Amino acid sequence: MEAKELTSKENSKEQYAFYAKKLLKELSSSLAVLNQSLNSSFNKAVEIILKRSAQSRIIATGIGKAGYVAMKFSATLASIDVPSFFLHPAEAIHGDLGRVMKDDIIVIFSWSGTTEEITKLLPFLKERQCTIIGVTSQTASKVAKNSHLCLKLPLIKELGKLKLAPTTSTLLMMALADILAVTVSDFQLTTASQFAKNHPGGFLGRLLLPVEEVMRKGNMVCAVYQEEKVKEVIKKITSTEGRPGAAVIVDKEGKLLGIFTDGDLRRCLEKEEETFLSRPISHYMCQSPKIISPKATVEAALEKMTKHKIDQLIVLENGKVLGVIDIQDIWEPLNSC
Known part of the structure; x- marks a missing residue:
């Protein structure tokens, strides 16, 4: 040509x-x-x-x-x-x-x-x-x-x-x-909640649901005490149903103390000696984890995760941990819609 x-x-x-x-x-x-x-x-x-x-x-x-x-x-x-x-x-x-x-x-x-x-x-x-x-x-x-x-x-x-x-x-x-x-x-x-009731499926519906309806709770939350060793915490994360990307650290009354995520583990592997695995998780946990109300929308949770570049939010009410919402809990069901 x-x-x-x-x-x-x-x-x-x-x-x-x-x-x-x-x-x-x-x-x-x-x-x-x-x-x-x-x-x-x-x-x-x-x-x-x-x-x-x-x-x-x-x-x-x-x-x-x-x-x-x-x-x-x-x-x-x-x-x-x-x-x-x-x-x-x-x-x-x-x-x-x-x-x-x-x-x-x-x-x-x-x-x-x-x-x-x-x-x-x-x-x-x-x-x-x-x-x-x-x-x-x-x-x-x-x-x-x-x-x-x-x-x-x-x-x-x-x-x-x-x-x-x-x-x-x-x-x-x-x-x-x-x-x-x-x-x-x-x-x-x-209201957003009225709109959500008429959109139980699909992208819009899921984003408008309250966090408490999609969060992980019970056996799907990896909750540990601050004195537990890092190695044991990693094992518990791995064996927890749904394979969460974090462990929530609580006291004996169930009050939130911190969080230990996959990102924290990677940083430990890069900077710490191998002995860190035998130390208490309290040495490495984040003591100011991001939290969200159970009544907040999934959309608000997604915005917060995006803003802070994190994959989990702890669902908290009156100082006690009710559950965890993971980025996977938002996107995976949407991908199947």
């Missing part, structure tokens, strides 16, 4: 990224327009959701790309402790309308507001006396006219030369859905 041809192809590849950046600028401008368009209707939508009755569910619906936005909106609400589910418009008129109750709040996502599957659904929703919030770009559409409240999306052209594939429209719809859900979450004061 000649150098000229190669250069031409390389320039062509660079143009792809240049073009993509241009598209991103267009999307960014669209979000700025959405920001400017937010008005009292948005405030009312938040109020409707915040002031819902105890029996109310937020039911999101939409078809096509708008349906995916509706599903994501519903899933986000459920994760912040707002009862919600997605209702497929086509399934609704074939029996799923039975899931809709009088006090429910229906949020309809439809860019045009005229989609047939949605408009067929409207009279049946009104019969059930639900509160309907329409999210559309067309205020003169059937969706807007049959909604108790309309959240208008700015009418902006789609991306690309054809300007046909839903791109800008789905971005604006998703952005509005997300800021609506997050505003509700922040003003209803959703």
